[in-house]
Every structure is written in C-alpha cells, then in structure tokens.
Amino acid sequence: MFDILSVLGSGLVISGALLLATAIAPVWKIFRQLPTGGLRYSWGFLILLILIFIAGYIVYAKFSSVQFSQPLDLVVPIIFFCGAIFVFVVCNLSLRTTRDIMQNYALKQENITDSLMGIFNRRYLDRRLKDETERALNYSHPLSIFLIDIDHFKQVNDNYGHQVGDLVLKNIAQLIKHSLRESDVLARFGGEEFVVILPRTKDSTSYTLAERLRHVVADFKLTLPREPDSEPLSINVTVSIGVAELNAQCKDCQCLIENADRALYQAKRNGRNRVIMSKSSNTDTRKNGNLISSPELQ
Numbered sequence: 001m002f003d004i005l006s007v008l009g010s011g012l013v014i015s016g017a018l019l020l021a022t023a024i025a026p027v028w029k030i031f032r033q034l035p036t037g038g039l040r041y042s043w044g045f046l047i048l049l050i051l052i053f054i055a056g057y058i059v060y061a062k063f064s065s066v067q068f069s070q071p072l073d074l075v076v077p078i079i080f081f082c083g084a085i086f087v088f089v090v091c092n093l094s095l096r097t098t099r100d101i102m103q104n105y106a107l108k109q110e111n112i113t114d115s116l117m118g119i120f121n122r123r124y125l126d127r128r129l130k131d132e133t134e135r136a137l138n139y140s141h142p143l144s145i146f147l148i149d150i151d152h153f154k155q156v157n158d159n160y161g162h163q164v165g166d167l168v169l170k171n172i173a174q175l176i177k178h179s180l181r182e183s184d185v186l187a188r189f190g191g192e193e194f195v196v197i198l199p200r201t202k203d204s205t206s207y208t209l210a211e212r213l214r215h216v217v218a219d220f221k222l223t224l225p226r227e228p229d230s231e232p233l234s235i236n237v238t239v240s241i242g243v244a245e246l247n248a249q250c251k252d253c254q255c256l257i258e259n260a261d262r263a264l265y266q267a268k269r270n271g272r273n274r275v276i277m278s279k280s281s282n283t284d285t286r287k288n289g290n291l292i293s294s295p296e297l298q
C-alpha cells in the first residue's frame with residue numbers, strides 16, 4: 001500500500017513536471033513572434049516561472065516520496081498535477097488564440113491593402129473617409145483631403161514599360177506615405193491617383209503639407225539598374241495635388257472628393273506639378289470657387 005501510494009504520488013508530481021515542460025513550447029513560440037518590448041519580457045518571465053515550478057516539482061518529488069504513507073498524502077501531488085494541466089491548457093490555448101488573431105489580422109490587412117502599392121485600397125478609403133467626415137462634423141473638427149495624381153504617368157509606361165511603371169507607383173506611394181504625419185491616411189484612389197485624409201487639419205496647414213509633399217516627390221529620383229555596361233535608369237516624376245476642406249458648404253465625403261477633383265483638374269490645366277486648393281461650395285468651382293495655386297508657379 002505504502003509503495004503504491006509512493007509510486008502514485010511521485011508519478012503525479014513527475015507527470016506534472018513533464019506537462020509543465022511541454023507547456024514551455026507554445027509559450028516559447030509566442031515569445032519568439034513578439035517584438036522586443038514589455039509584452040515579450042512578460043512572456044519570457046512566464047517561461048522563467050514555469051522553469052522554477054518544474055524545479056520545485058522535482059525537488060518535492062525527491063524529498064517527499066517517503067511521506068506518501070496514506071491516501072490523504074496524495075492531495076498535494078494531485079493539486080500539483082491539476083495545476084500543471086491548467087498551465088498546459090492555458091499555454092496551448094494562448095498560442096492557438098494568438099495564431100487565430102494574427103491570421104484574422106493578416107486577412108483584414110489583405111482586404112484593406114492595395115497589393116501593388118502597399119497602402120490602403122479604395123474600399124478602405126471609402127469607409128474611412130465617411131467615418132472621418134462624420135467624426136469631424138460631430139466634434140466640429142476641421143478635415144482636409146488631398147487628391148494626388150502623378151503627372152504624365154502614361155509617358156512613364158510608354159517609355160519604360162508597365163513593370164517599371166508599377167515600380168514607380170510603388171515607390172511614389174511609399175515616399176508619400178513616409179512623408180505624412182502619423183494621423184494622416186494614405187490610400188490609392190485608382191490608377192495613378194492617391195487620396196490623403198488629414199483629420200483635424202485646417203486648409204492653411206493642409207496647403208503647407210501639400211506643398212511639402214509636392215517638393216518631396218519632385219526631388220525624388222528612382223534609380224533602377226540596367227545592363228552591366230549601361231548607366232542606371234533614373235526616373236523623376238511630379239505630382240499635381242487638389243486640396244479640399246470640409247466646411248459649411250461642403251459637408252459630406254462625396255462633396256470633399258468632388259471639390260478636390262475640381263482643384264486637381266485646375267492644377268493639371270494650370271501646368272501640373274502644383275497644388276490647388278478649393279474653398280468652394282458644391283457648385284462648379286471653376287466658375288464660383290476660390291482656387292489658389294502654388295505661389296511660385298503662378
């Protein structure tokens with residue numbers, strides 16, 4: 001009887017220690033996927049705790065086996081074993097949940113990302129612009145948008161081919177993305193056109209930002225390698241930008257886009273590589289609107 005209890009007690013504690021050891025694997029997988037920071041350290045700390053528990057279980061099994069003389073002595077080993085099952089289940093569930101969340105996040109990102117440019121797509125833009133417009137109206141915050149179009153982009157395709165055209169689009173999209181503020185939202189509007197949503201931004205600030213963006217693009221040269229003995233290809237493009245702001249006459253996202261589009265149209269007509277602001281109502285801005293273009297280009 002004494003031997004059976006002893007074997008059972010030690011068995012429960014050692015099985016518990018083994019279960020704890022297997023629980024380290026899922027925690028380690030979560031730990032490896034996390035970027036350096038507080039959360040990663042917390043999971044690292046959990047691994048350390050499990051290791052300490054394993055050591056504790058082993059020490060207990062070694063020094064208490066002689067005490068398993070009656071059934072009541074098995075209470076502690078049973079608690080240890082159940083504790084190990086609990087840790088094992090929680091760690092494995094955490095890994096599965098983390099994977100599911102990451103998969104959902106990746107799917108969601110895929111759904112809202114333009115695969116060529118790596119920025120938000122039109123579907124996301126429509127939803128976000130509607131949300132931002134409603135928020136701006138509810139809280140009486142300013143809201144501006146840019147409609148950006150690459151100038152003479154057809155020539156890039158015609159001169160260098162569609163693949164190079166794609167590379168130019170991708171690079172310009174990333175250049176614009178990295179020139180914006182954290183709070184701004186960049187999306188592909190279609191073809192070689194982009195929209196930037198600038199929450200809480202007044203027209204005076206948005207004009208300065210648009211001008212800065214225009215300069216950043218104009219100063220950028222995309223250099224592509226060619227055959228070994230030829231010079232690398234250097235491509236430079238400019239952009240025209242139409243800016244529109246939410247105001248008393250323009251109170252929805254459709255109007256914002258229309259006004260920005262009219263301003264962009266004017267920028268193209270005025271010679272491209274410029275910023276035009278629309279402070280217009282929902283009527284024809286080319287007749288009634290107050291349009292301002294880049295000062296040095298006027």
Ligand SMILES: Nc1nc2c(ncn2[C@@H]2O[C@H](COP(=O)(O)OP(=O)(O)OP(=O)(O)O)[C@@H](O)[C@H]2O)c(=O)[nH]1
Nearest residue numbers: 149150151152153154155157162165166191192268
């Ligand atoms: N490579 C590539 N080209 C694209 C893509 N989407 C649109 N385009 C090209 O963009 C060009 C747009 O040409 P247009 O609308 O005539 O305008 P543009 O040549 O940029 O001239 P302006 O806008 O008037 O300055 C077309 O040749 C399209 O084929 C794309 O995803 N990849």
